[in-house]
Amino acid sequence: MLQLYFHPFACSLAARIALMEADVAARYHLVHLWKKTVVDDGGDFRSVSTKGAVPVLVLEDGATLTENAAILQYIADRRPDLGLAPRPGEPLRYRLQEWLSFIGCEIHKAFLFPTFWYADDAAKAAARQRIGSTLAVASAHLDGNPYLVGDRFTVADGYLAWALLLMPRAGIDLAPWPALSAFLARIQARPQVAAAIAIERQVFKAMARESA
Ligand SMILES: N[C@@H](CCC(=O)N[C@@H](CS)C(=O)NCC(=O)O)C(=O)O
Secondary structure (H helix, E strand, O other), X not given: OEEEEEOOOOOHHHHHHHHXXXXXXXXXXXXXXXXXXXXXXXXXXXXXXXXXXXXXXXXXXXXXXXXXXXXXXXXXXXXXXXXXXXXXXXXXXXXXXXXXXXHHHHXXXXXHHHHHHOOOHHHHHHHHHHHHHXXXXXXXXXXXXXXXXXXXXXXXXXXXXXXXXXXXXXXXXXXXXXXXXXXXXXXXXXXXXHXXXXXXXXXXXXXXXXXX
């Protein structure tokens, strides 16, 4: 069985969404990202992945896969019948990779991440201001297209929905981009997405109770 190392509401939520949309069973291991421990057994998370970051997907043969773009495509390819990614070699597959890269580099790491992790308020404010230029790209595409790639839900939509879900917590109001708010509502209305978020909310609350 696949195993996913995750932290609630971290970007590993996109992999949980993909697994649940694909109806692929997995064992989920909660990671304490600050302590770099695996909560199940107190083990060193860096011995699972030297990157020390979620998501980590452990495959049936014990190999580990990291990086959202790779993990999401791997999960989608487990169920090619569901169209969670266009098939390898199809022109739309490159569009999927284009969006995965854009979300990962330009939205997640470049802007959203700094608003959580930078200690300096001025740097945080600059990141918040600059994120507008990248969100505007996604917004322009989704103003008229229901999904990022083609005419159906793909794993890229789950990844963007995760990033948008966190925007208010990062101090970024989505009001200037109604197409993004509508997209987020549409994706969150999918039963498997709603279920994935509900699970992570429970884990998040339990972690908060324990650390209180
Ligand atoms: N390039 C990686 C980034 C993963 C990443 O930034 N994960 C964050 C959570 S959203 C994390 O685990 N950060 C902990 C750390 O870097 O110490 C990917 O796309 O998967």
